[in-house]
Amino acid sequence: MKIKKITILFLFINAIFLHFSYSQEYNAIDKIILKYPKHFSSTEILAERIEKDFSTEHDKARAIYSWIALNIKYDYKSYLNPAKPIRFSYRNEAEKQKQIESLKDKTWQKAFDSQKAVCEGFTLLYQHLASLVGLKSEVIRGDSKRLLSDIGRQNSQSNHAWNIVQIDRKWILVDATWGQGYYDSNKKAMVNYFNSVYFDTDPKYFFAKHFPDSGVYLNEKLNKEDFLNGPLIFDATIEGDNEILSPNSGIIEANDGDKITFRIKNISKTDTLFYLKKGRPAKIENPREVRGALEFQVTYDKKMGSYITFFLYQNSIASFKIIPK
Structure with missing residues:
Protein backbone atom coordinates (compact mmCIF):
# COMPACT_ATOMS: atom_id res chain seq x y z
CA MET A 1 0.00 0.00 0.00
CA LYS A 2 1.15 3.50 -0.69
CA ILE A 3 1.21 5.59 2.49
CA LYS A 4 0.01 9.11 2.00
CA LYS A 5 3.23 11.01 2.24
CA ILE A 6 3.37 13.69 4.90
CA THR A 7 5.12 16.68 3.39
CA ILE A 8 7.36 18.04 6.09
CA LEU A 9 7.72 21.72 5.55
CA PHE A 10 9.54 24.05 7.85
CA LEU A 11 8.26 27.55 7.14
CA PHE A 12 10.58 30.43 7.74
CA ILE A 13 10.40 34.10 8.67
CA ASN A 14 11.03 36.42 5.75
CA ALA A 15 14.10 38.39 6.79
CA ILE A 16 13.55 41.02 4.12
CA PHE A 17 10.63 42.36 6.16
CA LEU A 18 11.29 41.03 9.62
CA HIS A 19 14.04 41.17 12.20
CA PHE A 20 14.08 39.07 15.32
CA SER A 21 16.30 38.50 18.34
CA TYR A 22 15.43 36.19 21.16
CA SER A 23 16.63 36.22 24.74
CA GLN A 24 18.05 32.74 25.10
CA GLU A 25 17.18 31.79 28.65
CA TYR A 26 17.48 28.51 30.50
CA ASN A 27 15.51 27.41 33.53
CA ASN A 229 -6.86 35.44 8.59
CA GLY A 230 -5.36 36.34 11.96
CA PRO A 231 -2.22 38.47 12.33
CA LEU A 232 1.17 36.80 12.19
CA ILE A 233 2.65 36.61 15.68
CA PHE A 234 6.18 35.74 16.72
CA ASP A 235 8.10 33.99 19.47
CA ALA A 236 8.64 37.27 21.31
CA THR A 237 4.86 37.84 21.27
CA ILE A 238 4.35 34.60 23.17
CA GLU A 239 7.24 35.23 25.54
CA GLY A 240 5.96 38.70 26.44
CA ASP A 241 2.27 37.72 26.49
CA ASN A 242 1.65 40.49 23.95
CA GLU A 243 -1.83 39.45 22.89
CA ILE A 244 -3.25 41.36 19.91
CA LEU A 245 -6.54 42.80 21.18
CA SER A 246 -7.36 45.01 18.18
CA PRO A 247 -7.91 44.73 15.30
CA ASN A 248 -9.40 41.24 15.48
CA SER A 249 -8.15 40.29 12.02
CA GLY A 250 -4.74 40.21 10.41
CA ILE A 251 -6.24 41.60 7.21
CA ILE A 252 -6.93 45.33 7.34
CA GLU A 253 -8.79 47.24 4.65
CA ALA A 254 -7.40 50.78 4.36
CA ASN A 255 -6.88 53.55 1.89
CA ASP A 256 -3.96 55.96 1.78
CA GLY A 257 -4.26 58.33 4.75
CA ASP A 258 -6.63 56.16 6.82
CA LYS A 259 -5.96 55.88 10.54
CA ILE A 260 -5.80 52.29 11.85
CA THR A 261 -6.26 51.62 15.55
CA PHE A 262 -4.22 48.90 17.28
CA ARG A 263 -4.27 47.63 20.85
CA ILE A 264 -1.61 45.21 22.15
CA LYS A 265 -1.43 43.72 25.64
CA ASN A 266 1.45 44.22 28.10
CA ILE A 267 3.13 47.16 26.39
CA SER A 268 3.57 50.54 28.07
CA LYS A 269 4.13 54.03 26.69
CA THR A 270 7.76 53.92 27.85
CA ASP A 271 8.54 50.82 25.79
CA THR A 272 10.24 51.20 22.42
CA LEU A 273 7.58 50.23 19.91
CA PHE A 274 7.97 51.03 16.21
CA TYR A 275 7.18 49.96 12.66
CA LEU A 276 8.88 50.50 9.33
CA LYS A 277 7.89 53.42 7.13
CA LYS A 278 9.68 53.83 3.81
CA GLY A 279 12.31 51.40 5.10
CA ARG A 280 13.01 53.38 8.27
CA PRO A 281 11.84 52.89 11.85
CA ALA A 282 8.82 55.03 12.72
CA LYS A 283 7.92 55.56 16.38
CA ILE A 284 4.39 55.23 17.63
CA GLU A 285 2.90 58.67 18.24
CA ASN A 286 0.49 59.58 21.06
CA PRO A 287 -0.10 56.07 22.42
CA ARG A 288 -2.26 55.61 25.51
CA GLU A 289 -2.40 52.84 28.06
CA VAL A 290 -5.79 51.14 28.36
CA ARG A 291 -6.36 48.35 30.90
CA GLY A 292 -2.94 46.75 30.63
CA ALA A 293 -2.59 47.35 26.90
CA LEU A 294 -1.17 50.00 24.62
CA GLU A 295 -3.66 51.61 22.22
CA PHE A 296 -2.36 53.66 19.30
CA GLN A 297 -3.11 54.69 15.74
CA VAL A 298 -1.04 54.43 12.58
CA THR A 299 -1.80 56.53 9.52
CA TYR A 300 -1.54 54.21 6.56
CA ASP A 301 0.74 55.29 3.73
CA LYS A 302 0.59 53.15 0.61
CA LYS A 303 4.36 53.51 0.34
CA MET A 304 4.55 51.31 3.45
CA GLY A 305 3.66 48.37 1.23
CA SER A 306 1.22 45.52 1.73
CA TYR A 307 2.34 44.61 5.25
CA ILE A 308 2.96 46.40 8.50
CA THR A 309 5.07 44.78 11.22
CA PHE A 310 5.45 46.10 14.75
CA PHE A 311 8.67 45.73 16.69
CA LEU A 312 9.03 45.89 20.47
CA TYR A 313 12.64 46.93 20.95
CA GLN A 314 14.38 44.58 18.47
CA ASN A 315 11.76 41.86 18.43
CA SER A 316 9.03 41.59 15.82
CA ILE A 317 5.73 40.95 17.60
CA ALA A 318 2.93 41.24 15.04
CA SER A 319 2.40 41.60 11.30
CA PHE A 320 -0.74 42.62 9.44
CA LYS A 321 -1.69 42.55 5.78
CA ILE A 322 -3.08 45.81 4.34
CA ILE A 323 -5.43 45.67 1.36
CA PRO A 324 -7.18 48.59 -0.35
CA LYS A 325 -10.83 49.19 0.50
Missing part, protein backbone atom coordinates in the same frame (compact mmCIF):
# COMPACT_ATOMS: atom_id res chain seq x y z
CA ALA A 28 16.76 25.01 36.21
CA ILE A 29 15.71 21.96 34.20
CA ASP A 30 17.45 23.20 31.04
CA LYS A 31 20.69 23.83 32.96
CA ILE A 32 20.75 20.20 34.08
CA ILE A 33 20.06 18.99 30.55
CA LEU A 34 22.88 21.16 29.23
CA LYS A 35 25.26 18.98 31.27
CA TYR A 36 23.99 15.79 29.63
CA PRO A 37 25.99 14.14 26.85
CA LYS A 38 25.00 15.34 23.42
CA HIS A 39 24.51 11.73 22.40
CA PHE A 40 23.43 8.59 24.25
CA SER A 41 23.89 5.04 23.04
CA SER A 42 20.17 4.35 23.37
CA THR A 43 16.92 6.14 24.12
CA GLU A 44 16.48 3.85 27.13
CA ILE A 45 19.68 5.14 28.74
CA LEU A 46 18.61 8.75 28.12
CA ALA A 47 15.19 8.02 29.62
CA GLU A 48 16.78 6.40 32.68
CA ARG A 49 18.93 9.50 33.19
CA ILE A 50 15.86 11.74 32.98
CA GLU A 51 13.92 9.58 35.44
CA LYS A 52 16.86 9.68 37.84
CA ASP A 53 17.20 13.47 37.73
CA PHE A 54 13.54 14.50 37.62
CA SER A 55 10.57 13.30 39.63
CA THR A 56 7.50 15.22 38.42
CA GLU A 57 5.67 14.67 35.15
CA HIS A 58 6.15 18.33 34.23
CA ASP A 59 9.91 18.23 34.75
CA LYS A 60 10.28 15.00 32.77
CA ALA A 61 8.24 16.42 29.88
CA ARG A 62 10.31 19.61 29.89
CA ALA A 63 13.57 17.65 30.12
CA ILE A 64 12.66 15.66 27.00
CA TYR A 65 11.75 18.86 25.16
CA SER A 66 14.99 20.54 26.20
CA TRP A 67 17.25 17.61 25.31
CA ILE A 68 15.69 17.26 21.86
CA ALA A 69 15.70 21.00 21.17
CA LEU A 70 19.30 21.32 22.31
CA ASN A 71 20.69 18.26 20.52
CA ILE A 72 18.61 17.42 17.44
CA LYS A 73 19.18 19.70 14.47
CA TYR A 74 16.62 20.52 11.83
CA ASP A 75 17.54 18.64 8.64
CA TYR A 76 17.23 21.40 6.10
CA LYS A 77 18.67 19.26 3.30
CA SER A 78 15.94 16.68 3.80
CA TYR A 79 13.38 19.45 3.80
CA LEU A 80 14.66 20.59 0.40
CA ASN A 81 14.95 17.02 -0.93
CA PRO A 82 12.18 14.96 0.72
CA ALA A 83 12.35 11.18 0.52
CA LYS A 84 10.16 9.32 -1.92
CA PRO A 85 6.86 7.90 -0.64
CA ILE A 86 7.21 4.54 1.12
CA ARG A 87 5.10 1.65 -0.18
CA PHE A 88 4.20 -1.54 1.64
CA SER A 89 1.64 -4.31 1.42
CA TYR A 90 -0.46 -5.96 4.13
CA ARG A 91 -3.05 -8.68 4.43
CA ASN A 92 -5.15 -7.35 7.30
CA GLU A 93 -5.55 -4.34 9.59
CA ALA A 94 -3.29 -5.77 12.27
CA GLU A 95 -0.48 -6.24 9.76
CA LYS A 96 -1.03 -2.73 8.42
CA GLN A 97 -0.71 -1.18 11.88
CA LYS A 98 2.40 -3.23 12.56
CA GLN A 99 4.00 -1.90 9.37
CA ILE A 100 3.08 1.67 10.27
CA GLU A 101 4.53 1.32 13.77
CA SER A 102 7.72 -0.12 12.28
CA LEU A 103 8.06 2.93 10.01
CA LYS A 104 7.53 5.25 12.97
CA ASP A 105 10.18 3.40 14.97
CA LYS A 106 12.66 3.76 12.13
CA THR A 107 11.91 7.50 11.94
CA TRP A 108 12.54 8.30 15.61
CA GLN A 109 15.55 5.96 15.70
CA LYS A 110 17.08 7.72 12.71
CA ALA A 111 16.49 11.11 14.34
CA PHE A 112 18.11 9.92 17.57
CA ASP A 113 21.12 8.29 15.88
CA SER A 114 21.85 10.98 13.30
CA GLN A 115 20.78 13.86 15.57
CA LYS A 116 18.98 15.54 12.73
CA ALA A 117 15.40 15.38 11.54
CA VAL A 118 12.45 17.21 10.09
CA CYS A 119 9.38 17.71 12.27
CA GLU A 120 8.15 14.12 11.91
CA GLY A 121 11.37 12.85 13.48
CA PHE A 122 11.23 15.44 16.29
CA THR A 123 7.66 14.56 17.20
CA LEU A 124 8.03 10.78 17.05
CA LEU A 125 11.21 10.94 19.13
CA TYR A 126 9.44 13.09 21.69
CA GLN A 127 6.54 10.65 21.84
CA HIS A 128 8.89 7.67 22.21
CA LEU A 129 10.94 9.23 25.01
CA ALA A 130 7.76 10.31 26.78
CA SER A 131 6.51 6.72 26.75
CA LEU A 132 9.80 5.50 28.23
CA VAL A 133 9.41 7.80 31.26
CA GLY A 134 5.75 6.94 31.72
CA LEU A 135 4.11 9.90 29.99
CA LYS A 136 1.29 9.85 27.45
CA SER A 137 2.04 11.81 24.29
CA GLU A 138 0.49 12.06 20.85
CA VAL A 139 1.70 13.41 17.52
CA ILE A 140 -0.56 16.03 15.93
CA ARG A 141 -0.23 16.94 12.28
CA GLY A 142 -1.47 20.12 10.69
CA ASP A 143 -0.78 23.55 9.26
CA SER A 144 1.76 26.12 10.42
CA LYS A 145 1.91 29.87 10.08
CA ARG A 146 5.37 31.47 9.88
CA LEU A 147 5.42 33.81 6.87
CA LEU A 148 3.87 37.13 5.94
CA SER A 149 2.32 35.41 2.92
CA ASP A 150 0.46 33.09 5.32
CA ILE A 151 -1.77 35.98 6.43
CA GLY A 152 -5.05 35.55 4.58
CA ARG A 153 -4.02 32.33 2.88
CA GLN A 154 -7.12 30.68 1.39
CA ASN A 155 -6.62 27.09 2.52
CA SER A 156 -4.91 25.18 5.29
CA GLN A 157 -2.13 22.70 4.49
CA SER A 158 -0.76 19.64 6.24
CA ASN A 159 2.85 20.79 6.49
CA HIS A 160 3.96 20.42 10.10
CA ALA A 161 3.74 18.19 13.19
CA TRP A 162 3.90 18.75 16.94
CA ASN A 163 3.07 16.96 20.19
CA ILE A 164 0.62 17.04 23.01
CA VAL A 165 1.72 15.45 26.30
CA GLN A 166 -0.32 14.71 29.40
CA ILE A 167 0.95 16.19 32.65
CA ASP A 168 -1.00 15.62 35.86
CA ARG A 169 -4.07 14.65 33.78
CA LYS A 170 -3.87 17.82 31.70
CA TRP A 171 -2.76 17.90 28.06
CA ILE A 172 -0.25 20.57 27.07
CA LEU A 173 1.13 21.67 23.70
CA VAL A 174 4.74 21.07 22.67
CA ASP A 175 6.65 21.87 19.47
CA ALA A 176 10.26 20.76 19.88
CA THR A 177 11.00 21.43 16.20
CA TRP A 178 10.44 25.14 16.65
CA GLY A 179 12.23 25.02 19.99
CA GLN A 180 15.55 24.04 18.40
CA GLY A 181 16.22 27.13 16.31
CA TYR A 182 15.38 29.08 13.19
CA TYR A 183 16.35 29.60 9.58
CA ASP A 184 18.71 32.48 8.78
CA SER A 185 17.85 33.58 5.26
CA ASN A 186 21.03 35.67 4.99
CA LYS A 187 23.27 32.68 5.75
CA LYS A 188 20.83 30.29 4.04
CA ALA A 189 21.26 27.88 6.91
CA MET A 190 19.60 26.69 10.08
CA VAL A 191 20.72 28.31 13.32
CA ASN A 192 20.53 26.22 16.47
CA TYR A 193 19.04 28.50 19.10
CA PHE A 194 17.16 27.00 22.01
CA ASN A 195 13.75 28.55 22.60
CA SER A 196 11.44 27.45 25.39
CA VAL A 197 8.24 29.23 24.31
CA TYR A 198 6.99 26.13 22.49
CA PHE A 199 6.81 24.03 25.64
CA ASP A 200 3.42 24.26 27.35
CA THR A 201 2.43 27.13 25.07
CA ASP A 202 -0.80 28.99 25.83
CA PRO A 203 -3.35 27.62 23.30
CA LYS A 204 -4.41 31.14 22.24
CA TYR A 205 -0.88 31.71 20.92
CA PHE A 206 -0.16 28.15 19.80
CA PHE A 207 -3.22 27.96 17.58
CA ALA A 208 -2.47 31.36 16.07
CA LYS A 209 0.55 29.57 14.54
CA HIS A 210 -0.67 25.94 14.31
CA PHE A 211 -3.89 24.40 13.03
CA PRO A 212 -4.48 20.63 13.38
CA ASP A 213 -5.71 18.64 10.39
CA SER A 214 -8.65 17.49 12.50
CA GLY A 215 -9.68 21.07 13.24
CA VAL A 216 -10.20 19.99 16.84
CA TYR A 217 -8.22 20.28 20.07
CA LEU A 218 -9.35 18.29 23.10
CA ASN A 219 -12.82 17.81 21.58
CA GLU A 220 -13.23 21.55 20.97
CA LYS A 221 -13.58 22.81 17.41
CA LEU A 222 -11.05 25.44 16.36
CA ASN A 223 -11.80 28.31 14.00
CA LYS A 224 -9.88 27.85 10.76
CA GLU A 225 -10.81 31.33 9.52
CA ASP A 226 -9.27 32.90 12.64
CA PHE A 227 -6.08 30.93 11.99
CA LEU A 228 -5.84 31.79 8.29
